[in-house]
Amino acid sequence: MKDTNKILYLLLFVLALGVNFSGINVDFFTDDPGLYASIAKHLVYKREFFQLFTYNTDWLDKPHFTFWAIFLSFKLFGISVWAYRLPALVFFLISLVYTFLFARKYYGPEVAAIAVLIVMTAQHVLLSNTDVRAEPYLMGLLMGSIYHISRLEERFTLTDMLLAALFTACAIMTKGIFVIIAIYGCLLGQLFFKNKLNILFKGKWLLLLLLTFIFTLPEFYALYIQFDLHPEKTVFGVHHVSGIKWFLWDSQFGRFVNNGPISRKASGSIFFYLHTLLWAFAPWCLLFYYSVFKNIRDIYRRRELAEYYTLSGGILLLLLFSLSRFQLPFYTNAIFPLFAIITAPFCCKQLNKVEAKFRLIGQWVFVILLPLVIVLLNLLLKPVNDLFFAVDCVLLGLMILLISIIIEEAHKKVFFLNCSVALFAGFYLNTIFFNEIVPYKGQITAAEYINQKPFDSYPIYSLNAENNIFQFYCKRQVGLVPIEQFKNFKTKGIPVFYVDQKSIDYLKKNHVAFNIIRSFVNYPHENILPSFVNKTTRYKVLDQVYLITK
Numbered sequence: 001m002k003d004t005n006k007i008l009y010l011l012l013f014v015l016a017l018g019v020n021f022s023g024i025n026v027d028f029f030t031d032d033p034g035l036y037a038s039i040a041k042h043l044v045y046k047r048e049f050f051q052l053f054t055y056n057t058d059w060l061d062k063p064h065f066t067f068w069a070i071f072l073s074f075k076l077f078g079i080s081v082w083a084y085r086l087p088a089l090v091f092f093l094i095s096l097v098y099t100f101l102f103a104r105k106y107y108g109p110e111v112a113a114i115a116v117l118i119v120m121t122a123q124h125v126l127l128s129n130t131d132v133r134a135e136p137y138l139m140g141l142l143m144g145s146i147y148h149i150s151r152l153e154e155r156f157t158l159t160d161m162l163l164a165a166l167f168t169a170c171a172i173m174t175k176g177i178f179v180i181i182a183i184y185g186c187l188l189g190q191l192f193f194k195n196k197l198n199i200l201f202k203g204k205w206l207l208l209l210l211l212t213f214i215f216t217l218p219e220f221y222a223l224y225i226q227f228d229l230h231p232e233k234t235v236f237g238v239h240h241v242s243g244i245k246w247f248l249w250d251s252q253f254g255r256f257v258n259n260g261p262i263s264r265k266a267s268g269s270i271f272f273y274l275h276t277l278l279w280a281f282a283p284w285c286l287l288f289y290y291s292v293f294k295n296i297r298d299i300y301r302r303r304e305l306a307e308y309y310t311l312s313g314g315i316l317l318l319l320l321f322s323l324s325r326f327q328l329p330f331y332t333n334a335i336f337p338l339f340a341i342i343t344a345p346f347c348c349k350q351l352n353k354v355e356a357k358f359r360l361i362g363q364w365v366f367v368i369l370l371p372l373v374i375v376l377l378n379l380l381l382k383p384v385n386d387l388f389f390a391v392d393c394v395l396l397g398l399m400i401l402l403i404s405i406i407i408e409e410a411h412k413k414v415f416f417l418n419c420s421v422a423l424f425a426g427f428y429l430n431t432i433f434f435n436e437i438v439p440y441k442g443q444i445t446a447a448e449y450i451n452q453k454p455f456d457s458y459p460i461y462s463l464n465a466e467n468n469i470f471q472f473y474c475k476r477q478v479g480l481v482p483i484e485q486f487k488n489f490k491t492k493g494i495p496v497f498y499v500d501q502k503s504i505d506y507l508k509k510n511h512v513a514f515n516i517i518r519s520f521v522n523y524p525h526e527n528i529l530p531s532f533v534n535k536t537t538r539y540k541v542l543d544q545v546y547l548i549t550k
Contacts, residue, residue, distance in 0.1 A: 023130030189312020283366030442522025
C-alpha cells in the first residue's frame with residue numbers, strides 16, 4: 001500500500017469516526033430509543049439491575065444486556081441522550097476493530113482498511129448510530145465472537161476460548177438465542193467448504209458451548225426472579241408466563257414463525273431486504289450483490305475462497321430475515337461487517353474489463369446520486385442555519401480535490417470518492433436534518449414543560465404505552481393509565497396526563513371531562529414523509545399533543 005493511500009485511508013477513517021459520533025447528542029425522534037433509555041432510567045431510579053420495568057410495570061420484550069450497558073453509562077455519566085448512545089458507539093468501535101482483524105487475517109491490511117471504511121460509511125449504520133437500538137451492540141459482539149471462533153478453529157488458546165464464549169453470550173443476552181445461527185452458521189460453513197466437519201467432534205467446541213451457557217446465566221437468573229418466580233404476574237395479558245421459555249423461544253424463534261406473544265398479521269416479502277439494502281447498505285450495495293454472486297459462482301466452479309465465514313453467516317442470516325414476517329430495515333445492520341468483508345476485496349483487486357467497468361459504474365451511481373439527494377433535501381428542508389451545510393460542502397470539495405490529486409488508479413479514486421459522498425450525506429443527516437425535525441416531536445417539549453418547578457409535586461401519567469420519548473425526558477417517573485380507566489382514575493394530588501391527538505379524540509367522543517393545561521405542536525409519525533420534509537407543506541402533517549388534568 002502506498003504511503004499516500006495510507007494517509008487517505010487514515011484521513012477518511014478519522015472523518016468517518018467524527019460523522020458516526022456527530023449525532024451522539026441529538027434528541028430522540030423514534031419511540032424505541034425512548035423506550036430503551038426509559039427502561040435503563042428505571043434501573044437507576046429503582047436501584048435495580050436484574051428486573052426491567054417501563055411505566056412502573058414489568059416489561060418482557062428484549063433480553064437484558066443492552067439495558068445493563070446503558071444503566072452503567074447512566075451511573076457513570078448521568079442520565080442523558082449522549083450517555084444512552086455512548087455504550088452503543090463503543091460496541092460499534094469494537095465491531096470496527098474485529099472487522100479489521102478478521103479481514104487482515106484472510107485478505108491483508110488494505111482489504112481490511114477498505115472493509116472498515118465500508119462499515120463506517122454504510123448509510124444505515126450512520127443512521128443507526130444516531131437512532132440507536134440494539135444493532136450497534138450486535139455488530140461488535142457478533143464480529144468479536146466470529147473472529148475468536150475463527151482462531152479457535154485453527155488452534156486452541158484459552159484467551160480465544162473465553163472471548164469467543166463471552167462475546168457469544170453477550171450477543172445472546174442482547175437479541176436472543178437466534179444470534180447463534182449467524183455465529184455458528186459461519187463456523188459450519190467454513191468447516192463444510194473446507195471439508196473439515198470432523199473437527200466438530202473435538203472437545204473445544206463442547207467447552208465453548210458450556211462456557212457460553214455459563215456466561216449467559218445472568219440472563220436466566222434475571223428472567224427467573226422477575227417472572228418464573230411470580231406466576232401471578234400478568235404479562236401479555238395472561239398469567240403464568242415463563243421468562244426463561246420466552247427467552248429460549250418466543251423472543252426470537254416465536255417471532256420468526258409468528259406464533260409468539262408478539263406477532264404480526266401481515267406477511268413479509270421475501271424480497272424485502274434485497275431492495276432495502278439498496279439504500280441501507282448504500283453506497284456499497286451493488287458491489288455487495290456482485291461479490292456474493294461471484295463468490296457463489298467460484299464455489300460452484302470449485303475454486304477455493306480465502307474464507308467461508310462471512311459468506312456462510314451473512315447470507316444465512318439474510319435468508320432467514322427474508323423468510324421471517326418481522327422485517328425491519330435495521331435488522332441487517334448487525335451483519336454489515338460480514339457484508340463489508342465480502343465486498344472489500346472486489347473494491348481493490350485486479351479485474352477483467354467487464355468486472356472493472358461494473359465496479360466503476362456501481363460506485364459512480366452513488367457518487368453522483370447521494371450529493372444530489374442531499375442538495376434536494378436541503379432545498380425542501382430550508383434549514384434556518386446553512387452553516388453546517390456550507391461546512392459539509394466545503395469538506396466534500398476538499399476531499400474530491402485531494403483524491404483527484406494524489407490517487408492515480410481509477411478504481412481506488414472512485415472508492416475514496418464513494419466514501420466521501422457517503423460521509424457527506426451522513427454528516428448532513430446528523431448535524432442538520434435531525435436537528436431540524438426533532439423540534440416537531442411534541443413529547444420532548446411537553447416533557448420539558450412539565451419538568452418546570454411549579455409541577456414538581458404533580459404526579460405524571462401517560463395514557464399510551466408508546467409515549468416513551470416523553471417518559472424518558474421527564475425528570476421523574478411516569479405512570480401509565482389505560483385510557484379506558486381515565487374517567488374513574490383517582491390518585492393523591494393533582495395528576496397531569498400526557499395525551500396525543502388520538503387520545504383527545506377518544507376522550508371527546510366518549511364525553512369524558514378533562515382540562516387542557518397546554519398543547520404542543522407534534523409530528524405524529526416515525527416514518528419521515530416527504531410532505532413533512534418539505535417546509536412549505538409540513539403544517540399539513542402536524543397535529544397537537546397535550547398535557548391535561550381532570
